[in-house]
Amino acid sequence: MRKLNDSFDPLYKIYHENSKLHKDFYQKVPGLPDYTKEIKKKYYNRIEVKLPKNISLDINNTNLFTCIKDRKSIRNFDDNRTVTLDQLSIFLQYSYGITHREADRSFRATPSAGAKYPNELYVLVNNVKDIEKGIYHYSPYAHSLSLIKNGSYIQKFIDEFHHDQYLKEIVGSSKFTLIITGIFDRTTHKYMERGYRFCLFEAGHIAQNSMLIANAMSMGSCGLGGFFDDNINSILEINGVDENALYLISFGYENKIVEYDYNEFFE
Numbered sequence: 001m002r003k004l005n006d007s008f009d010p011l012y013k014i015y016h017e018n019s020k021l022h023k024d025f026y027q028k029v030p031g032l033p034d035y036t037k038e039i040k041k042k043y044y045n046r047i048e049v050k051l052p053k054n055i056s057l058d059i060n061n062t063n064l065f066t067c068i069k070d071r072k073s074i075r076n077f078d079d080n081r082t083v084t085l086d087q088l089s090i091f092l093q094y095s096y097g098i099t100h101r102e103a104d105r106s107f108r109a110t111p112s113a114g115a116k117y118p119n120e121l122y123v124l125v126n127n128v129k130d131i132e133k134g135i136y137h138y139s140p141y142a143h144s145l146s147l148i149k150n151g152s153y154i155q156k157f158i159d160e161f162h163h164d165q166y167l168k169e170i171v172g173s174s175k176f177t178l179i180i181t182g183i184f185d186r187t188t189h190k191y192m193e194r195g196y197r198f199c200l201f202e203a204g205h206i207a208q209n210s211m212l213i214a215n216a217m218s219m220g221s222c223g224l225g226g227f228f229d230d231n232i233n234s235i236l237e238i239n240g241v242d243e244n245a246l247y248l249i250s251f252g253y254e255n256k257i258v259e260y261d262y263n264e265f266f267e
């Protein structure tokens with residue numbers, strides 16, 4: 001095996017080396033946290049939108065295999081079709097909602113190392129029936145959305161999202177955009193450096209759930225990695241150190257009339 005060279009190897013290789021699991025790991029960890037504790041992010045004095053519960057999903061005979069096969073990135077969304085609050089509710093429930101309880105603890109739609117659930121979801125609601133435009137935080141415990149910024153901030157979000165007009169149009173024409181953040185300490189507290197990897201894996205689990213659910217509801221999605229981190233963090237009112245935006249995904253119905261030349265994405 002090659003030895004890492006601290007002076008020449010790039011930071012990501014140094015980080016990876018330092019997040020490897022070794023036999024003495026559990027002797028080195030300062031002490032395990034209270035395993036039964038659930039960390040809940042709560043907002044006070046905000047408008048709260050309770051999401052409808054127990055709605056049945058109209059899956060149009062779509063099965064999981066079809067959803068996987070048909071998923072592709074959609075970058076131009078149709079303005080004419082409606083997304084409802086019921087759909088948004090199902091979408092969030094099956095992306096990262098609570099699915100079951102065991103021994104007084106709640107478990108989610110994604111796996112999570114140590115069941116620490118280090119990720120948070122925010123939704124930029126652009127055009128969804130029965131809910132005002134705005135940027136909301138999703139609480140899986142209450143299955144509700146708390147308003148972080150009202151509709152007037154959506155344009156600011158889009159303006160500050162990325163310098164590329166093309167990408168701004170994806171967010172701007174979407175019905176809604178999911179923002180997955182990570183609160184690293186929830187996982188690193190137990191797994192130290194390796195916990196950072198887990199936080200990113202888990203964002204991927206959430207993202208894939210959300211994309212496949214979108215397909216099951218006849219919608220499409222586009223994952224967006226090219227965003228200005230701290231502009232988004234500040235709009236979400238998170239500090240960019242303890243909690244950070246990790247991944248954005250826009251959702252809507254595919255506009256089958258407009259054809260784009262995607263070559264610039266594949267350079």
Ligand SMILES: Cc1cc2nc3c(=O)[nH]c(=O)nc-3n(C[C@H](O)[C@H](O)[C@H](O)COP(=O)(O)O)c2cc1C
Pocket residue numbers: 071072073074075167222223224225226227265
């Ligand atoms: C982490 C990640 C970040 C991405 N960021 C962008 C992006 O900023 N802009 C964009 O147009 N597509 C983005 N994509 C979509 C990829 O370009 C797309 O998944 C890839 O071309 C494969 O095509 P498909 O999704 O249609 O299968 C991203 C995908 C992932 C997984």
